[in-house]
Amino acid sequence: MTDAFIYDTVRTPRGKGKKDGSLHQVTPIELIATCLRAIETRNHLDTSLVDDIVLGCVTPIGEQGADIARVAALYAGWAQTVAGVTQSRFCASGLESVNLAAMKVMSGFEDLVVGGGVESMSRWAMGSDGGAWAMDPRVNQQTGFAPQGIGADLIATLEGFSRRDVDAFAVRSQQRATVARAEKRYAKSLVPVRDLNGMVVLDHDEYIRPDTTVDSLATLKPSFAQMGQMGFDATALRKYTTIEQVEHVHHAGNSSGIVDGAAAVLIGSKKIGRKLGVKPRARIRAAAVIGSEPTIMLTGIAPASQKALKKAGMNASDIDLFEINEAFAAVVLRAIRDLQIDPDKVNVNGGAIALGHPLGATGAMILGTLLDELERQDKQTGLVSLCVGAGMGIATIIERV
Numbered sequence: 001m002t003d004a005f006i007y008d009t010v011r012t013p014r015g016k017g018k019k020d021g022s023l024h025q026v027t028p029i030e031l032i033a034t035c036l037r038a039i040e041t042r043n044h045l046d047t048s049l050v051d052d053i054v055l056g057c058v059t060p061i062g063e064q065g066a067d068i069a070r071v072a073a074l075y076a077g078w079a080q081t082v083a084g085v086t087q088s089r090f091c092a093s094g095l096e097s098v099n100l101a102a103m104k105v106m107s108g109f110e111d112l113v114v115g116g117g118v119e120s121m122s123r124w125a126m127g128s129d130g131g132a133w134a135m136d137p138r139v140n141q142q143t144g145f146a147p148q149g150i151g152a153d154l155i156a157t158l159e160g161f162s163r164r165d166v167d168a169f170a171v172r173s174q175q176r177a178t179v180a181r182a183e184k185r186y187a188k189s190l191v192p193v194r195d196l197n198g199m200v201v202l203d204h205d206e207y208i209r210p211d212t213t214v215d216s217l218a219t220l221k222p223s224f225a226q227m228g229q230m231g232f233d234a235t236a237l238r239k240y241t242t243i244e245q246v247e248h249v250h251h252a253g254n255s256s257g258i259v260d261g262a263a264a265v266l267i268g269s270k271k272i273g274r275k276l277g278v279k280p281r282a283r284i285r286a287a288a289v290i291g292s293e294p295t296i297m298l299t300g301i302a303p304a305s306q307k308a309l310k311k312a313g314m315n316a317s318d319i320d321l322f323e324i325n326e327a328f329a330a331v332v333l334r335a336i337r338d339l340q341i342d343p344d345k346v347n348v349n350g351g352a353i354a355l356g357h358p359l360g361a362t363g364a365m366i367l368g369t370l371l372d373e374l375e376r377q378d379k380q381t382g383l384v385s386l387c388v389g390a391g392m393g394i395a396t397i398i399e400r401v
Contacts, residue, residue, distance in 0.1 A: 001106045002105065002108055002270070002271075003106070003269070003283050004101075004102035004103075004105040004267055004268070004283070004284045005267065005269070005270060005273060005281075005282065005284075005401065006265060006266070006267055006280065006282040006283070006284065006367075006398065007043065007266040007267070007273060007276075007278050007281065008039055008043055008278075008281070009263070009264075009266075009281075009368030009372075010035045010038045010039055010042070010189055010190075010191050010263065010264050010265075011035065011189050011191070011262065011263035011264075011361070011365045011368055012031050012034055012190075012191060012192075012202075012260075012261045012262050012263070013192070013193065013202045013203060013204050013205050013206065013261065014205045014206070014207055014257075014259040014260070014355050014356040014358060014365075015193075015207075015259060015260045016257075016258075016259060016356075017120075017257070017258035017259045017260050017356065017358075018122050018258070019122060021122050021206070021259070021260060022201055022202040023120070023122065023193060023201065023260040023261070024122040024123065024260070025201075026120075026193055026195075026201060027063055027120070027123075028057075028063055028064035028068065028119070028123070028124075028262070029064070029072050029075055029118075030193070031118050031120065031260065031261065031262035032055065032068065032072045032076075032116065032262040033075050033076040034191060034193055034194070034262065035116060035191065035262050035263060036053075036073065036076040036078060036114070036264055037076050037077070038191040039114065039264050040076075040078070043276065043278050044277075045266075045276065046079075046276075047073075047079045047082055048079035048081055048082075049111070049112050049272065049275070049276065050078065050079070050112050050114060051082075051104070051111060051112055051113055052083045052084065052085065052101070052104065052110055052113045052114075053069045053070070053072070053073050053083070053084040053113070053114045053115075053116075054069065054087065054097040054098075054100045054104075054113060054114070054115045054116075055068060055069035055072070055084065055085070055086050055097055055115075055117055055360070056086075056087060056088060056089070056092075056093025056094045056095075056096060056097045056116070056117030056118075056361065056363065057088060057093065057117060057118055057119060057360040058088050058091065058093055058119060058359035058360045059119065059121075059124045059125075059126060059128055059129045059359070059360075060086060060088060060129065061124060061128060062124055063120075063123070063124075064118060064120060064124060067085065067086050068084075069084030069085055069086045070083065070084030070086075072084065072118075087100070089394065090359070090388045090389030090390065090392070091325065091327065091357070091359055091362065091363075091386055091387065091389060092289070092363055092386045092388040092392065092393075092394040093359065093360045093363065094115075094116060094117030094263060094360055094362050094363030094364035094365060094367075095362075095363025095364060095366075095367060095384060095386060095396055096363065096394060097115035097117055097265075097363070097364060098115035098116070098265050098267065098363065098364055098396065099115070099284075099289075099396055101113035101114065101115030101265070101267045102115070102267055102284040102287065103287075105267055105268055105269050111268055111271065111272040112266070112267070112268040112269075112272045112276075113268070114264050114265065114267070115264070115265045115267055115364060116262065116264035116361065116364045117262065117263055117359075117361035117362070117363065117364050118261075118263075118358075118360055119261065119359045119360040121258045121259060121358060122258075122260050123260075126258070143294055143390075144235055144239055144294060145235070145294070145295070146232040146235045146236055147224065147227055148297055148328070148389065149223055149224035149227060149250055149255070149328070150227060150228060150232045150233065150235075150236055151236075151297040151298045152224075152250045152255070152298055152327070152328035152329075152330050152331060153224055153228070153246050153247060153249060153330075154240060154246055154295075155296060155298060155328075155330040155334050156247060156250070156330040157243055157245075157246050157247045158240065158242075158243065159330065159333070159337065161249070161329075161330050161333055163247075163249040164214065164218075165329075165333065166249050166250065166328075166329035166330055166333070167217040167218065167254055168214055169254065169329040169353075170253055170254035170329050170353045170354075171212055171214055171217065173347065173351050173353040173354040174209055174210065174212040174350065174353070175210075175350075176347065176348060176350040176354070177208045177349060177350025177355055178350075178354075179349075180349035180350055181204065181205060185349050185372065185373065186205065186369070188372045188375075189368040189369070189372055190204075205355050205356070207257045207259050207354070207355055207356040208350070208355060209354070212253065216253075217253040217254065220251040220252060221251060222248035222249060222250065222251055223251045223255070224248050224250060225248040228246055228248060233245070233246045235295060236295055236296070239295050239296075240296070249330070250328050250329065253353075255328045255329070255353065256325070256326055256327050256328065256351075256352035256353060256356065257352065257353065257354075257355065257356035257357060258356065258357070259355070259356025259357065261361050261365065262358070263361045263364035263365040263368060264364065265364050265367060265368065267284070280401050281371060281375070281400065281401070282371050282398045282399060282400050283398065283399050283400075284396060284397075284398055285312045285381075285398060285399045286308045286309070286311040286314075286396070286397045287311075287396045288304050288307035288311060288394070288395050289304060289388075289392060289394045289395075290303045290304045290307055290392065291392055292393055293391055294391030295391075297387070297390065297391045298327060298328065298331045298387040299331075299334065299387070299391075300387050300388055300391065300392050300393020300394070301324055301332075301335040301339075301385045301386070301387050301395070302335050302338035302339050302393075304385055304393030304394050304395040305335075305339060305383060305385045305393075305395040306339070307395070308395040308396065308397050309383075309395075312397050314381075314397070316339045317341075318381060319341070319345070319381050319382065319383045319397070320374065320377075320380055320381050320382060321345055321346075321348065321370060321373055321374060321377070321379060321381075321382045322341060322345055322346045322347070322370075322382065322383050323346075323347060323351075323366040323367070323369060323370040323383070323384045323385070324346055324351070324384075324385050324386075325351065325352055325357065325362055325363070325366060325385070325386040325387065326347065326352040326354075326357075327352065327357065327386070327387050329353065331387050332347070332351070348373060349369060349373060351366075362386065366384055366386075367384050367396065370382040370398065371398060371400075374400055375400065379400075380399060380400050381397065381399050381400075382397070382398050382399075383395060383397050384398070
């Protein structure tokens with residue numbers, strides 16, 4: 001097999017995923033087209049050399065439905081020979097797209113592929129595409145379905161993470177993101193979103209809340225207690241019999257933010273890089289996905305990471321920096337504990353609690369954040385991982401070249 005190299009990563013800013021968010025008036029196809037045009041311009045790219053575009057979108061309905069990857073390629077003015085496919089692995093979709101793009105290149109079937117994702121959460125609410133897992137009572141019962149927030153609170157209960165523990169983690173994410181934005185650590189991959197007249201709509205991540213403190217978070221009520229009372233706590237307790245009740249500690253301030261955004265990663269062989277006259281920035285060394293227990297749902301990070309590490313012939317101690325998606329604070333705290341890694345190596349520029357989690361795009365976004373930070377610190381290896389809906393995990397290891 002040939003190696004798959006990362007040549008460039010770009011992303012839009014994350015806009016608040018509400019009607020008053022700056023990106024609410026921007027269509028999903030415009031968001032991803034912004035990334036495609038940036039990839040083309042930054043690399044002086046002859047787009048006819050691109051074989052395929054693989055995009056993640058978790059809520060593929062309405063204007064971000066059908067095969068937005070192919071239509072976005074046409075809309076961005078790329079060569080009509082560029083194919084496109086849209087897929088969903090829930091919250092891992094953006095990273096899954098990168099991994100699929102890498103596999104295409106490594107197989108030798110294709111030479112140059114874009115992987116990425118898009119999600120406009122202000123225009124299309126999470127879960128609005130339905131699905132049997134959440135909508136069919138028989139499927140609910142047979143699979144032990146409970147909403148993600150219940151799983152996050154269940155993790156905190158089982159691991160003994162207090163409300164103060166998860167709030168403190170959230171504050172650290174805000175502090176790190178605030179510093180990163182001020183020091184322009186996101187600048188290398190960030191491309192502004194513009195309107196039809198070329199005026200800037202948004203050029204920075206607007207979800208960050210620099211003034212967040214543990215005391216201010218303490219005033220927020222748990223978000224998932226009422227869901228628990230509706231019967232989902234009972235579902236969790238039937239599977240996890242060592243606890244008497246679920247302690248509800250998560251809320252909007254220590255969970256991932258709802259935002260809009262898109263990202264794209266240019267991946268190719270060494271041969272195509274020479275033809276393009278661009279230098280590779282990193283090699284994708286290994287990737288893995290796993291299935292995990294679906295009621296708790298959010299514990300797949302450590303086993304997916306361990307599987308990828310085994311594929312690469314590495315240990316967690318060999319990794320210089322980690323990006324672990326902050327779906328909920330307890331998820332990352334457990335992953336740090338399970339992998340026995342230094343918290344100071346994890347999400348050094350903040351995570352989704354501070355920045356937001358545009359579902360289909362996040363995995364590709366944080367891969368770019370990781371690569372930029374490896375270069376800034378002149379370090380070599382990084383691991384990206386996300387927990388995934390329905391009980392899954394994903395991980396990817398990159399190595400600078």
